[in-house]
Structure formats: C-alpha cells, structure tokens
Amino acid sequence: MECKRIIEATFQSLDNEMDPETHADFEAHLERCPPCSERSRIVISYLLMFRRSDACRCAAPRDLHERVRELLRRHCSGPPSTSQSS
Numbered sequence: 001m002e003c004k005r006i007i008e009a010t011f012q013s014l015d016n017e018m019d020p021e022t023h024a025d026f027e028a029h030l031e032r033c034p035p036c037s038e039r040s041r042i043v044i045s046y047l048l049m050f051r052r053s054d055a056c057r058c059a060a061p062r063d064l065h066e067r068v069r070e071l072l073r074r075h076c077s078g079p080p081s082t083s084q085s086s
C-alpha cells in the first residue's frame with residue numbers, strides 16, 4: 001500500500017469497508033511506516049471525536065472526511081506535498 005492511500009484506507013477501515021486482504025496490507029504498512037502510523041492515529045481520533053459530537057450527526061460522511069483531512073493538513077506541518085497555486 002502506498003503512503004498516499006493510508007488516509008483513505010483509515011476511513012475505510014473505520015467504516016468496515018475494507019476486505020481482509022487490504023486490511024492486512026494496511027496494517028503491515030502502518031507497522032513499517034511511522035509517519036503513516038501517526039497520521040492514521042490522528043485520523044481515527046478526529047473521526048471518533050466528530051462521530052461522538054452532535055455536529056456531525058447530520059453531516060454526510062464525505063463532509064466529515066473532508067474536515068478530518070483539513071485538520072490533518074493543519075496538524076501535520078511537514079513539507080507541502082503538493083504545490084498548488086490557488
């Protein structure tokens with residue numbers, strides 16, 4: 001599994017939308033890639049937090065995922081991986 005897929009895979013894993021083979025691949029990646037392991041942990045904690053809050057009960061899962069991605073971008077202040085000019 002590639003690093004860029006880890007965030008999406010974490011969402012799928014939490015939603016139980018992942019087949020066992022992919023899940024094993026995902027877990028193996030987290031074990032050998034500390035940055036992804038950290039990112040995955042952050043995603044999980046944010047998602048669980050949002051799901052417990054009233055604010056997200058009416059939000060579409062996709063919106064929720066976007067919000068988590070946004071928070072993650074702020075949390076991980078590493079070098080920018082994309083050079084988009086807005």
Ligand SMILES: [Zn+2]
Binds near residue numbers: 002006029033036
């Ligand atoms: Zn990785």
